[in-house]
């Protein structure tokens with residue numbers, strides 16, 4: 165009997181399901197976008213039921229398309245947009261508020277206030293590996309408890325549960341039997357001590373979050389419970405935040421190996437092994453995964469707006485019809501137009517950490533074309549990545565010779581070539597750019613005994629390597645222009 169692993173990849177803009185066979189090949193895949201809710205400037209929400217429904221829909225579509233029996237699925241691996249906070253009623257299962265998405269900046273002022281206490285900033289960094297920012301779950305949970313009528317009291321009475329998206333899915337898939345998360349997701353809440361692997365009591369008190377509403381935390385490879393599916397139960401055998409899953413899916417198992425995922429945002433992670441390494445250059449320290457009794461860590465550079473800026477060209481400005489056509493558009497522009505676009509729509513993440521930065525387009529002249537703006541937007545993904553890679557080289561002492569890439573926008577050949585040029589390193593794209601789902605499948609595959617680490621090391625296949633072609637003068641000249649543009653965007657909305 166053939167056996168399979170099912171990966172559920174719950175992203176910021178869409179839910180995906182992929183079924184993998186024993187060789188690691190994709191048997192079937194389905195994807196569904198869901199609604200983004202923007203109630204006010206800087207606020208971003210999802211309906212938790214949209215998240216759940218879209219994820220279940222694609223899961224059943226894949227099972228149906230591939231004609232497998234549930235008993236052939238050895239395990240489910242879940243991976244998810246991280247930090248996004250959901251609070252729901254333990255008895256009814258109903259969320260008490262929409263999911264507050266990682267991009268949401270409604271708690272910026274609160275964070276700014278907290279940042280004025282130097283001791284707290286140091287404490288947060290030491291305990292959680294993070295910086296104080298509205299990006300992480302802690303202040304989002306705090307906001308829900310303070311702003312939804314009766315929520316604080318109910319939480320204290322033990323009637324409410326909190327979860328990141330993985331926890332919400334596990335809880336629903338197991339019909340409320342498991343309230344759990346894994347170390348990689350917990351490490352993004354700003355409430356979890358990454359050294360002693362416990363929820364941090366001092367931070368819980370600071371944010372007035374009752375311990376009892378938090379999930380149990382365990383390894384990324386673990387039996388999280390039985391998913392009660394139509395057609396029979398299937399065990400959930402792996403869980404990891406999407407960026408850590410992509411690091412695993414790209415085969416970055418050794419310290420010094422790194423990947424960059426170009427999705428809604430862009431996230432560059434470097435494996436630092438079992439050692440916690442704190443950044444001096446605005447990067448985050450995070451748990452990569454817990455596996456086989458070992459915890460491994462990573463340095464992370466988080467870019468908030470990447471593919472989302474392309475989506476804005478399509479849906480907001482209606483300048484393009486599809487994300488894919490930006491490749492040809494950018495290739496048509498001849499020479500350097502001097503246009504820069506900084507997509508700081510939700511502030512700037514690493515290495516700047518400026519919640520009050522806002523976007524801007526610079527260098528416009530009367531003959532600037534739409535095509536030049538599209539090109540500048542694509543290039544902003546590459547410039548932001550260069551900011552991070554330099555910070556990472558300074559922190560880790562590792563100078564990468566090549567960067568492994570994945571995620572939706574890594575399909576763009578213009579962008580990947582420009583990335584190689586502006587970094588002056590090789591950019592290597594795998595055959596399967598869905599590394600996030602691959603990573604989730606690997607965790608579940610290892611736990612269920614389908615694969616060993618030795619098997620996984622053999623699986624990576626390269627599609628294309630982009631070699632730098634730009635001369636040093638041009639590279640430095642262009643990058644200086646980017647910094648000038650960034651400077652003008654910072655602190656804008658303060």
Ligand SMILES: Nc1ncnc2c1ncn2[C@@H]1O[C@H](COP(=O)(O)OP(=O)(O)O)[C@@H](O)[C@H]1O
Pocket residue numbers: 175176177178426427428429470471472473474475487488489490491571572573574575576
């Ligand atoms: N060919 C492309 N060129 C540029 N951007 C792209 C391309 N294809 C997809 N994108 C962008 O990538 C993002 C989708 O990538 P994906 O990895 O699916 O993201 P997520 O997991 O965050 O939902 C979208 O924001 C889209 O605008």
Ligand SMILES: O=P(O)(O)OC[C@H](O)CO
Pocket residue numbers: 174175176177244245246247266405406407427428429
């Ligand atoms: O949904 P993605 O793939 O853009 O990932 C979002 C990140 O997990 C946010 O930290």
